[in-house]
Amino acid sequence: MPLNPVSRIRRFNRAVTTETGALDQSFLGRGRPLGAARVMNAIGPAGRAISDIRAFLDLDTGLLSRLLRSLEDEGLIDVAEDRKDKRRRFAVLTPEGHREYEAYEALSNGRAQALLDRHPHPEQLLAAMDLIASALGRDRIEIVERDPHSAPAIFCLESYYAELAARFAMGFDPAKAARLDSDDMRPPRGVFLVALSDGLPSGCVGLKGTDKGYAEIKRLWVAPSARGLGLAKRLMTKSESHARTMGVTTLRLDTNSALPEAAGLYQRSGWSEIERFNDDPYPDLFFEKRV
Template structure:
């Protein structure tokens, strides 16, 4: 089983994982949507209690995945604490064994610990496995909450 460790997005492992994630997304991004535009996260967004960034490590202590949760503005008309799940990614060799689900669950748990009542995320329809993971984890389609040019689908989940 893989392990999770908390990290800063500026750590070397985090930077390498995010770079691999962005490169994979750019290579597989639907041509009809234009060019993929990566958005490098800032450390402040993913530092407790504003957020958290986790790295997935294998038995040899090699970094093989990552994901984060960060506090964002409440939904208009509410004051409820809302967190966004970001940059959930596993190396291709680690996919299909449930580790993505475990990483998502831990990010959700941490967000709730920091006061989240609602979780949101965005993704692209071309990421069918990711969409399946989110839907099977209780996320439902919501109206767009941001203007991410890479996203085609937005999901939300009530928690806490």
């Protein structure tokens, strides 16, 4: 007899509540509940606009105000007008707040490591956590511009290359693929976009400028934990929008028939199959779209 899906979800919720100490009045033994500690984490070492904190944590105004006031009363934060925008208020950690922030970071990291250490299959545990975090935070995944040589971009690209190597019958070696100059994916010629889920990279795509009358979409990748959430389409839509802003009217891309989900996305999104337009040894499908 299969277990009731709702019961399984509620069991998971109870386990998370217990593991995270959500009901503790002294979260991690620091003398305040989880809510206040979470707000400190959201403020971070650099400070943050209160409107951004509210959106990031999805808190109502009244609750956030009470939590901020409690942290102010403890001397852990200061709240003032945003220097860049007088209509907004900005929260920053005081010196004591920075010390508490670092204490929370050390304790939280230690608890996380202890959980991994006592599990017989830590990579499976992490994969399950990534899947759940992506599903719960799907509406908060943001797409931002990043340099192709930045750490989030490199993580995505290396993950992309590793997946191609596993899925292509002939393997994949970036050195043997068509040359891709990072400058072609930097403004003003192009752009590199990274999808961030609570700060962690979950996908990428590059818009490569050329001198051939068209630009190219390159390196579209979404983490397995975030697939099925519409993220690939969001990345494509965002890259097409950047292309229009840059005055590009024609886009091209290539892919391999070993990636049928990619080809299906392009076909559903108005891309037309065309003849080969490059000598890259890996792709066997070629598409174009007017934007």
